[in-house]
Each structure stands twice: as C-alpha cells, then as structure tokens.
Amino acid sequence: MNKVSRILEYDKMKKQLIEFASSSLGKQRVKELLPLFDFESIKEAQARTQEGAKVIRLKGQAPLGGLRDIRESLKRAKIGGLLSEHELLDISSTIYSSRRFKRFVETLVEEGVDIKILPELVKDIVLLAELEKDINQAIDENGGVLDSASPALRSIRQQIRSYESGIRSKLESITRSSSGRKMLSDAIITIRNDRYVIPVKAEYRGHFGGMVHDQSASGATLFVEPESVVQMNNQLRESRMKEDQEIQRILHVLSGQVSLEVDALTMNVSVMTEVDFMFAKALYSHSIKAIEPKLNTEGFIKMDKARHPLIPEDEIVPIDIELGGEFSSLVITGPNTGGKTVTLKTVGLLTLMVQSGLHIPCEEGSEAAIFQKIFADIGDEQSIEQSLSTFSSHMTNIVNIMEEVDFQSLVLFDELGAGTDPTEGAALAISILDRVYSVGAKVIATTHYSELKGYAYNREGVKNASVEFDVDTLRPTYRLLIGVPGRSNAFAISRRLGLSDQIIDEAKNHITADSNKMENMISSLEDSRKLAEKEMEEAERLRKEAEQIHHELAQEMEKLEEEKQKVLQSAENKAADSIKKAKEEADQIIEELREIQKNNPAVKDHELIDAKKRLEMAEPSLTAQKKKSVPVKHKPDVDKLMPGDEVKVISFDQKGHIVDKVNDKEYYVQLGMMKMKVRKEDLLYINRPKAVETKPLATVRGREAHVKTELDLRGERYENAMLEVEKYLDDAVLAGYHQVSIIHGKGTGALRKGVQELLKNHRNVQETRLGTQGEGGSGVTVVLLK
Incomplete structure (x- = not known):
C-alpha cells in the first residue's frame, strides 16, 4: 500500500491537509492517516467530515485555539514528577480549549443545528474549571509565578524588593557623590554573580573595601561590591533562595493536582485531537470545493x-x-x-x-x-x-x-x-x-x-x-x-x-485498410459527438430561456392578481359605505313609520314589518373576491378530467377550469383571461361542478338573496328577534330549504318561548323540535318547513 500511496501522491495530498490542523496533535493525526477498508468505518469517517463541513458552512470556523500536546507532561505528573511553569500553562490552555469547544457545541444544539456526532464526542470532555483557575492564579501568561500564588511568596518578594531598594539607595549615594564619580569608571549600578556592584577604577580598588567580582577586558575597571552593601546583598541572596524554594513548593502542589486529573485530561486530549482532525478534513474539503460522495x-x-x-x-x-x-x-x-x-x-x-x-x-x-x-x-x-x-x-x-x-x-x-x-x-x-x-x-x-x-x-x-x-x-x-x-x-x-502532402499520402499507403477504416470510424464518432454536444448546449440554453420566461410570466400573473384584488377591495369599500348609508336611512324611515302609527292606529304592525323586510331585501349583496387557500384534493372516482372541472395549474400556482381536451396528455385550461395548453401532470383536480336543481331564489332589484340554514338570535332584543324570525322564514322558503335551525340560546327562556309561539302559528312551518345534544340542545329550535 505504501508504494501505491507514493505513486498516487497520497502523501502530497496529506501535506496539503496537514496545514488545516490547528494543533500539533491534529497534525500528528493527519500524518497517521491511512485509507480504511471497512464500509461502516468509512461511512462514519465521511459523516464526521460532513458534520464538520456543516459547522464551517454555518459558523465560518470552530474555536480550536489553545490545544496543546500535554501527553508527556501527564505521564510525568502521574508518576509524581514536578511540572514546569510552561507545562502547567499548557495544561491550563488545553482545559480552556476543551471547555470552550464543548460550550460551542452546546450552543449549536440550543440553536437547533442538526448535528449528532459532535454532541456525542464532547460528552466525554471533563470541565476541570477548578484546576484551570488554580493554575491561572499561580502562573502568568509568560510562565512566571505570580505573587498571588501563596501568601508566603508575596511576603518573600516584598522582602526582596525592600533589600533591593536599600542596596540601590546605598550605591546611588556613592555614584552621586563628587568623590565617588572621580573614582568610578561610570556612574552606574550593575550586577555580577547575582550581586549588586559598581565599576571602580583599578587605582581606587582599596577605597571601598568589599569584594571584587569581575574586571573589564583591559583590567582598568573592577566591578566591586562595596563593604557597606555586602550584608544586604547576603540578605537579598537568602531571600531569593527562599523564593525559589516557595516556587518549587507551589509547582509541586499544582503538579499534584494535575496528577489527580490525569485520566480526565487524557480523555480531553483524545477528544480534542479527534475534533481538530475532523475540522482539518472539513476545512480542506472547503478549500478544494469538495463534496461527500x-x-x-x-x-x-x-x-x-x-x-x-x-x-x-x-x-x-x-x-x-x-x-x-x-x-x-x-x-x-x-x-x-x-x-x-x-x-x-x-x-x-x-x-x-x-x-x-x-x-x-x-x-x-x-x-x-x-x-x-x-x-x-x-x-x-x-x-x-x-x-x-x-x-x-x-x-x-x-x-x-x-x-x-x-x-x-x-x-x-x-x-x-x-x-x-x-x-x-x-x-x-x-x-x-x-x-x-x-x-x-x-x-x-x-x-x-x-x-x-x-x-x-x-x-x-x-x-x-x-x-x-x-x-x-x-x-x-x-x-x-x-x-x-x-x-x-x-x-x-x-x-x-x-x-x-505527397509524403503524407505515401505514408497513408503503408497503412492497412483496416487501420484506415478504424481511423475513419473514430473520426466519424468524434464529429458525431461534437455535433451532439453542440445540440445539447443549444437545448440547455433554450431550456433556461423557457424557465426564465415561465418565471417572469408567473410573476406577472401574480402582479395582475394583486392589482385585481386592490380594485375589488376599493369597490367593496365604496359599496360598504353606500350600504351603511342605506341602512341608516331605512332605520330612519322605520322610526318615522312608528311615529305615524302612534298618530294613526290604522297602520298595522305587519305593514311595518313588511316595509322593513322590503328595505332589507333592497340592500345590495357583496361577495368579497379575496384569495382563499382552497384545499386541492385528488378524488379517486374521477379518472379523466372533463370540460368545466376546476383545476390548479401547479407551475403557475393558479386556479382555472378545463375548457377542452387536446389529447390524453394535454388540456386547454382557462386561467382568468388567458387560455393555455397545459400538460396533465401539471394539473391538480379540485372540483367538478354538479347541476343542482333548486327553487328559484327571490330577487329584489335583480340581486339574489343568499340565505344560511341557521339564524342566530343570541344578543338580539325580543322585538327585533321576532322581526328577524319572520323575515328569515320567508327567505328560507324562497330559497327552497326544507329544514332550518333558529339559535336563541338558553338564558331565561323568554326568547325561546317567543320564538316557539311565533313558529306555532306561522303559515310556512310544518313542525318544530328542540335540538339534540349534537345540534345545540335546548338552545336551538329545529324547524321543518312546508
């Protein structure tokens, strides 16, 4: 397999892939990558790449920074070894990286992103927040142990700063004095062998006492620790030794904490290595515009x-x-x-x-x-x-x-x-x-x-x-x-x-007839292929043009429908205003008639009711032309479409009706003002109008009266209710109904009693009964008409 991988440049491909890994762990995982041969394992590996690609597509990237290879440090911690500041920092960084990525995946799940592999992976990540906090409180980002690591370390470092300040003050007094400047090569304070010294001219060596720690290359300058600061330098050195001891103690404590969590940290590293590898594959896929096959x-x-x-x-x-x-x-x-x-x-x-x-x-x-x-x-x-x-x-x-x-x-x-x-x-x-x-x-x-x-x-x-x-x-x-x-x-x-051409023709004579025949056949095949490709390209161009025209036509029809609805709505608003005025005038006429009745008892109630009825029947009837979602159903008993059938043209999302049949696969359909030829598979059957024999509706001023099969009186005053019942029964008879329902509610029973008394004496009522449980009970009276 190694030879085949080399021949097919598999390793070169892996060099491209490795650039997309975020950590040394991920890069090592890429280096170890080999082809699989188990179908289910390959499916799983492909699914991981696909899920990573989905996250990249939605979020642009995944938070994988901070992951470190801490495996060797964990091995040493497990056997009681002392970890350095930088090793502890790497462990803290890895804990943070794991915690942040786990939260990232949880957020994706909360947002409803359809992922299955990542949530299962991050379930094994252990959130070692306490250990991360202890390390970060003890060690700064540069690997230095902080004063806050322990009270003892803070106290020791305060002493060190105090000793350093005293030593510098003593030496600065020497460098600033006129006699001191004369005896010094330079008015500076420097450090040799971790002790503070001053540069003294060789001839003044004995003036300051103390110890010589170094000299210049020429020997003209000696770096002297004056006797006056020897004791303080000794104290400073002792404090620094205590500081080193305390730092070692702190690192030992932190290393011990790490040793207790070695298994959890090892699991986190393992999971995050797989995650890094998974997203390296996904990012590589994105870079080469790849797909899951x-x-x-x-x-x-x-x-x-x-x-x-x-x-x-x-x-x-x-x-x-x-x-x-x-x-x-x-x-x-x-x-x-x-x-x-x-x-x-x-x-x-x-x-x-x-x-x-x-x-x-x-x-x-x-x-x-x-x-x-x-x-x-x-x-x-x-x-x-x-x-x-x-x-x-x-x-x-x-x-x-x-x-x-x-x-x-x-x-x-x-x-x-x-x-x-x-x-x-x-x-x-x-x-x-x-x-x-x-x-x-x-x-x-x-x-x-x-x-x-x-x-x-x-x-x-x-x-x-x-x-x-x-x-x-x-x-x-x-x-x-x-x-x-x-x-x-x-x-x-x-x-x-x-x-x-002469040489070429002579050469052709040396070619056998079979070879010539083969070449001619190949040439013919190539010409046929090129012609087929050209025709296919032209067909594809025409198809795209047809789709564009289809789309534009659909948009135009939708626009026309919207304009039509606006015009209808405007007309209905105007008509509604006219109706309102007519009703107001009718009510006023009724009031005037009642006044006349008071003064002229010869005007009977039934004449008033008749007048009211005629006024109401004269009211214009409006039918709102609004778009409604009509449920489209296929009826199994309708095998063939027939002229008059209501259908929906799927591609235009418009309803129309069949005008005529072209053949078994096409029909002429009327869509508004347009008649179109439509293929059968582009049609959805909605309804087939049935001829229904009905009694002629009463018409007033050329408009039909549309009557429901029930009358709802709830909330009406008694007097108005009686008028409504009289009018409704007449309209129902004219509409050809044999049974209607009058809803009067239960309440005190006064309205029900009045309705039933009226029905008992009405000329068009054959029989009455209270509604059953499914019809509204005693709140409804069912009326059989003659």
Missing part, C-alpha cells in the same frame, strides 16, 4: 467534474469518469502529455481520499466505490541498481498485481505493455486486461497501441475512452471522452507542421 461496495465509480487536488484550480480541466456499471474495464488511448496519466492518478487518489474519510473535489451526485485492494502501475519504475529495463520493471510490478488481484480490486495501468515490441506488447496488454476482467476487478488502462482501440468493440464489459486533442492548436484539451477511442493524429499534426 455516495458510497457503494459494488465497484461502481461515477465522478462528475472530478479534479486532481494537487493541480492548481486555474490549470486543471475537470473530467467525467464512470466505471463499474455497464463496463468494468476502461481503455484510454491518446497522445503523450494528453492527460491520460492524470486521469489514472485522479481516479486512484480520489478513491484513496474517499476511503480515508475525506471529501473529493467533484460535482454533487458523484459516487465512489470501496475497494479492498488498490493497485497502480504508473510512471517509469526502472531500477538502475537491479539493472532492470523499463519493460522489465513494469512487468515485475504487473506480475505482483496479477498474484493478488481479486473482484474487490481497483487496478490502474499506465502505458500497459509499453517498452517492448509493439505487436508483442499489444498482445500482452490484451491478455492482462482479459485476466483482470475475468476475476471481476475494475481496471483503467492507458495505451498507445492501435490494436487496443478495437479491443473494447470485441469485449463485453470493456469501454474505449480517449483524451481529446485539438489538431488546430496542436495541444491536448485534457477532456476525457468515454466511448470514443483516441485517434493517431500523426498525419494531421505533420500536415499542420508543414510536411508535404
């Missing part, structure tokens, strides 16, 4: 617009590769430098990446197979030490492959059979391909031999392919063409370079 164990490969991750994006030409479906062997022919080897390496490397849990740079919908063995014979493997020729080296490699290949293998051959006599080489190549095919392995092979161009036409499960070459520019396009073998192009290239 669909996986299978059937050996089926379908990589759309596949790109080699090591080739710069502005240089790579994406390829479409398929293998393992209709054919399990692919033979690629074409000129040198045309991209055949890149195709092999792309398929091989992307397969290794998939089995390593990495996403691959392809289009969505790509599919990758999981192989148990991957073999590659690519490039010049000549061994000078073994004095092997190119052919011998390749054949040695192929012999090893033939011994191990099986039905779960992917085999990649570059220039199969090259390096020997063309006839024998082609024959060997065919036999090798037949052997690999017979064991069920998937194979991609490149070759120069023209004999192999016809190989795919004579073998089931084998397909020809080529790398396109532009004769006009004399350059390869690097596009892989499956189904079309490569042409020689030698004559065309020679003619473009200026070789005479």
Whole structure:
C-alpha cells in the first residue's frame, strides 16, 4: 500500500491537509492517516467530515485555539514528577480549549443545528474549571509565578524588593557623590554573580573595601561590591533562595493536582485531537470545493467534474469518469502529455481520499466505490541498481498485481505493455486486461497501441475512452471522452507542421485498410459527438430561456392578481359605505313609520314589518373576491378530467377550469383571461361542478338573496328577534330549504318561548323540535318547513 500511496501522491495530498490542523496533535493525526477498508468505518469517517463541513458552512470556523500536546507532561505528573511553569500553562490552555469547544457545541444544539456526532464526542470532555483557575492564579501568561500564588511568596518578594531598594539607595549615594564619580569608571549600578556592584577604577580598588567580582577586558575597571552593601546583598541572596524554594513548593502542589486529573485530561486530549482532525478534513474539503460522495461496495465509480487536488484550480480541466456499471474495464488511448496519466492518478487518489474519510473535489451526485485492494502501475519504475529495463520493471510490478488481484480490486495501468515490441506488447496488454476482467476487478488502462482501440468493440464489459486533442492548436484539451477511442493524429499534426502532402499520402499507403477504416470510424464518432454536444448546449440554453420566461410570466400573473384584488377591495369599500348609508336611512324611515302609527292606529304592525323586510331585501349583496387557500384534493372516482372541472395549474400556482381536451396528455385550461395548453401532470383536480336543481331564489332589484340554514338570535332584543324570525322564514322558503335551525340560546327562556309561539302559528312551518345534544340542545329550535 505504501508504494501505491507514493505513486498516487497520497502523501502530497496529506501535506496539503496537514496545514488545516490547528494543533500539533491534529497534525500528528493527519500524518497517521491511512485509507480504511471497512464500509461502516468509512461511512462514519465521511459523516464526521460532513458534520464538520456543516459547522464551517454555518459558523465560518470552530474555536480550536489553545490545544496543546500535554501527553508527556501527564505521564510525568502521574508518576509524581514536578511540572514546569510552561507545562502547567499548557495544561491550563488545553482545559480552556476543551471547555470552550464543548460550550460551542452546546450552543449549536440550543440553536437547533442538526448535528449528532459532535454532541456525542464532547460528552466525554471533563470541565476541570477548578484546576484551570488554580493554575491561572499561580502562573502568568509568560510562565512566571505570580505573587498571588501563596501568601508566603508575596511576603518573600516584598522582602526582596525592600533589600533591593536599600542596596540601590546605598550605591546611588556613592555614584552621586563628587568623590565617588572621580573614582568610578561610570556612574552606574550593575550586577555580577547575582550581586549588586559598581565599576571602580583599578587605582581606587582599596577605597571601598568589599569584594571584587569581575574586571573589564583591559583590567582598568573592577566591578566591586562595596563593604557597606555586602550584608544586604547576603540578605537579598537568602531571600531569593527562599523564593525559589516557595516556587518549587507551589509547582509541586499544582503538579499534584494535575496528577489527580490525569485520566480526565487524557480523555480531553483524545477528544480534542479527534475534533481538530475532523475540522482539518472539513476545512480542506472547503478549500478544494469538495463534496461527500455516495458510497457503494459494488465497484461502481461515477465522478462528475472530478479534479486532481494537487493541480492548481486555474490549470486543471475537470473530467467525467464512470466505471463499474455497464463496463468494468476502461481503455484510454491518446497522445503523450494528453492527460491520460492524470486521469489514472485522479481516479486512484480520489478513491484513496474517499476511503480515508475525506471529501473529493467533484460535482454533487458523484459516487465512489470501496475497494479492498488498490493497485497502480504508473510512471517509469526502472531500477538502475537491479539493472532492470523499463519493460522489465513494469512487468515485475504487473506480475505482483496479477498474484493478488481479486473482484474487490481497483487496478490502474499506465502505458500497459509499453517498452517492448509493439505487436508483442499489444498482445500482452490484451491478455492482462482479459485476466483482470475475468476475476471481476475494475481496471483503467492507458495505451498507445492501435490494436487496443478495437479491443473494447470485441469485449463485453470493456469501454474505449480517449483524451481529446485539438489538431488546430496542436495541444491536448485534457477532456476525457468515454466511448470514443483516441485517434493517431500523426498525419494531421505533420500536415499542420508543414510536411508535404505527397509524403503524407505515401505514408497513408503503408497503412492497412483496416487501420484506415478504424481511423475513419473514430473520426466519424468524434464529429458525431461534437455535433451532439453542440445540440445539447443549444437545448440547455433554450431550456433556461423557457424557465426564465415561465418565471417572469408567473410573476406577472401574480402582479395582475394583486392589482385585481386592490380594485375589488376599493369597490367593496365604496359599496360598504353606500350600504351603511342605506341602512341608516331605512332605520330612519322605520322610526318615522312608528311615529305615524302612534298618530294613526290604522297602520298595522305587519305593514311595518313588511316595509322593513322590503328595505332589507333592497340592500345590495357583496361577495368579497379575496384569495382563499382552497384545499386541492385528488378524488379517486374521477379518472379523466372533463370540460368545466376546476383545476390548479401547479407551475403557475393558479386556479382555472378545463375548457377542452387536446389529447390524453394535454388540456386547454382557462386561467382568468388567458387560455393555455397545459400538460396533465401539471394539473391538480379540485372540483367538478354538479347541476343542482333548486327553487328559484327571490330577487329584489335583480340581486339574489343568499340565505344560511341557521339564524342566530343570541344578543338580539325580543322585538327585533321576532322581526328577524319572520323575515328569515320567508327567505328560507324562497330559497327552497326544507329544514332550518333558529339559535336563541338558553338564558331565561323568554326568547325561546317567543320564538316557539311565533313558529306555532306561522303559515310556512310544518313542525318544530328542540335540538339534540349534537345540534345545540335546548338552545336551538329545529324547524321543518312546508
């Protein structure tokens, strides 16, 4: 596997990946990365990369800073070793990194982000907040032990500062004095052997007493500790020794605290290493615009617009590769430098990446197979030490492959059979391909031999392919063409370079008729393919234009519908105002009639009621044209749409009705003012109008009176209620109803009694009864009409 990884540049890909790890732990995890061969393990690894990619897509990054490799420190702490300040700082930083990332994941879950792997991972992280706090209170960010680490250390350091201040004051008095300046080489205070000294001219050595700790290179200056500060320097030195002892005691205490949490810290490091590795894969996926492929164990490969991750994006030409479906062997022919080897390496490397849990740079919908063995014979493997020729080296490699290949293998051959006599080489190549095919392995092979161009036409499960070459520019396009073998192009290239037609024609005479026939066939295939591609591009352009027109038309119809609703609403508002005025005038007329009745008893109540009724019937009836969500239902008893059926056109989200049938698949539909031809699958059946025989409705001033099957009197005054019942019964009879309900409520029973008395004597009432439990009980009277 190591040889195949090197040939397919797997390690170079890992060097790209390692740059996205945040810590040395993550980088080490990338270095250890190897392809997996268990399907479920690969699925899990892919799922981890996908979840990391989702978080990156939503949040831009993950908080992984501060993670340190503290494993060696933990081992020493476990056996009672003393940890340094910087080691303790690394432990604190790792605790903080773990705690912050765990909180980050919990926040994602609270926000409703659909993640499953990360919450399970961070469940094992232990929040060692107390240990983190103790370390941070004792050690500063630069690794120095703070005064606050212990009361004893604070007291000792206060003494040290006091001694230093006294010594400096004593020595400064010497350097500032006129006699002192004369005897000193420079008026400064310096330190030698951790003791404060002054630079004295050699001739004044005995003036200050004390000890000489150093001298200048010339010997003219001696660094003297004056006798007056010797005692204080001794005291300062003793205090510093006490400081070192106290610092060691503090580090020992903190190391002991760490030793108690070694298991929890080890778990945190393990989890965060996996997290760092997971996000390194996700960030790498984002950088190369990769996707999660669909996986299978059937050996089926379908990589759309596949790109080699090591080739710069502005240089790579994406390829479409398929293998393992209709054919399990692919033979690629074409000129040198045309991209055949890149195709092999792309398929091989992307397969290794998939089995390593990495996403691959392809289009969505790509599919990758999981192989148990991957073999590659690519490039010049000549061994000078073994004095092997190119052919011998390749054949040695192929012999090893033939011994191990099986039905779960992917085999990649570059220039199969090259390096020997063309006839024998082609024959060997065919036999090798037949052997690999017979064991069920998937194979991609490149070759120069023209004999192999016809190989795919004579073998089931084998397909020809080529790398396109532009004769006009004399350059390869690097596009892989499956189904079309490569042409020689030698004559065309020679003619473009200026070789005479006479020489080229003579050369053609040396080519066999079969070879000419093959070249002509290939040329015809290429022309047909180019024409098909051109027509497909034109069809795609027209499809996009049609979609755009469709979208614009739908928007226009929606705009027209909105304008229509605005106009209708405006008209209804005006009509409502007119109705309000009419009612006010009607009420005023009734009041006037009652005044007349008071003065003229000849005017009867039933005449007043009749007048009121006529006024109300004269009221205009409004039907609001508002959009309502109509439930669209398919009725199983309606097999065929018929003219008049109400339908919904799905693509326009508009309702209309069937005008006529074009054929079994299309209908003419009326949408407002437009009549359109619509395909049956774009229609949803809503309703089929039924002819209902009804009695003619009473009309007043040309408008129909719409009557409900129930009258609600709750809240009405007794007198008004009686008038309402009289009017309602007349309207219900005119509407052709046989049964209606009058809702009077329970209350005191006065309204119910009055209603029932009125109904008992009404000319159009056949029978009455109180409502049942499901009809409203004694609060409702059900009326049967004549």
